[in-house]
Amino acid sequence: MPSRRVPEATVARLPVYLRALVTAQEHRQRTISSDGLARAAGVNSANVRKDLSYLGSYGIRGVGYHVAELIDEISRVLGLTQDRRVVIVGVGNLGRALARYDGFSQRGFTVAALVDADPNKVGTVVGSLVVQPFSSLARVVAREGISFAILATPASAAQEVADRLVEAGVTAILNFAPAHFDVAEGVHVRKVDLSTELQILSFYEAMGASPTQEAAGG
């Protein structure tokens, strides 16, 4: 029960397990073995067992893990018990699509505000939200109780936007801009770069070589 330190690689797999477990539950499955979970997640079963052992959540020898119990445990460890409010900065093609993406809200992430620097976009409606001017970022973040941001601006604006986000009190940023930026200690950043992923595939295509199943969440 008392969870030890969880390695990064394990943390990155927990959401995958969670997804597989929810699917299993929808199929009325009450228990699941490390092997079943491993298959669904595309990893090795010893890896699953070791990962889960970090949570202190114990399975039953000869049986497997209780699906419902594991879902609760992983949700708790991932901090998904509280709803997270998110601002999307930059409502270009990608930002607009993310604003409407229901996968976020399904998993407890509420897109509470949209912000853009372009006066032509301010005031337009995306989904059920009106785009706010970038200049009012701090106010919006405070008013809406936002702690997460999705950064979907051009690369050139990334550092500036990140600075403003941190100033405004945002503590986690999911960065879709193809650029690196620095943030203060304690602010968490993850980067998703869509063309990078295709370029990596391109390498293995060109080589014709092995790595075949690759999660992009390391």
Added chain:
Amino acid sequence: MPSRRVPEATVARLPVYLRALVTAQEHRQRTISSDGLARAAGVNSANVRKDLSYLGSYGIRGVGYHVAELIDEISRVLGLTQDRRVVIVGVGNLGRALARYDGFSQRGFTVAALVDADPNKVGTVVGSLVVQPFSSLARVVAREGISFAILATPASAAQEVADRLVEAGVTAILNFAPAHFDVAEGVHVRKVDLSTELQILSFYEAMGASPTQEAAGG
């Protein structure tokens, strides 16, 4: 010059270096040190040097690397010299945004076809392309000379779609569906899961713990 085997972790960083190098070149920079590149990419400089050493591309001691030369070298290694043609399967919010995303074409990936199983979407226009029925996937892939696919369907359809893509001759799949699937030997898959990324951030938020800058491209 004779490139040895390139480790996976290095491959995942090459596109990041490439991006930084192109930016440097736009700023009229002729050479760049491992330290400069490391800063721009958000990694350790020894890491940069080791990575580049795998390419056999040599820098100049006391000076650094020629920007233009390195761009060529990395582009070649990543197989970006040839244009890749891509089909997007699933034109929901995400698929449509990806279809219009100009970052792909800027980097040599041409979205050549859109496909969807929903008859209401078939025939609609996204960007400059007409959505084709899923049933004509094989024909479209053959006609358009497509080798890459972006899978942006619901999770429940992922395995089926992947099977059809592989049948049709696609050899690299970028998977946005939150599901794992199996493919034949030699077909390369990378997974991008948007809510997973937020959930990982959520973990570190909840813990208040260290990992601060994290690339999502392992």
Added chain:
DNA sequence: CTTTGTGAAATCCTTCACAGCG
């Protein structure tokens, strides 16, 4: 004097293999 290239050390991660529980 600056900066690369790289052995060696340190760290992290995965997989094996099996004792032991249910």
Added chain:
DNA sequence: CGCTGTGAAGGATTTCACAAAG
């Protein structure tokens, strides 16, 4: 017997630290 939990082995990756090159 089946399946978990985990020590130990094996890989992979990162970082250090420094000799050598320009």
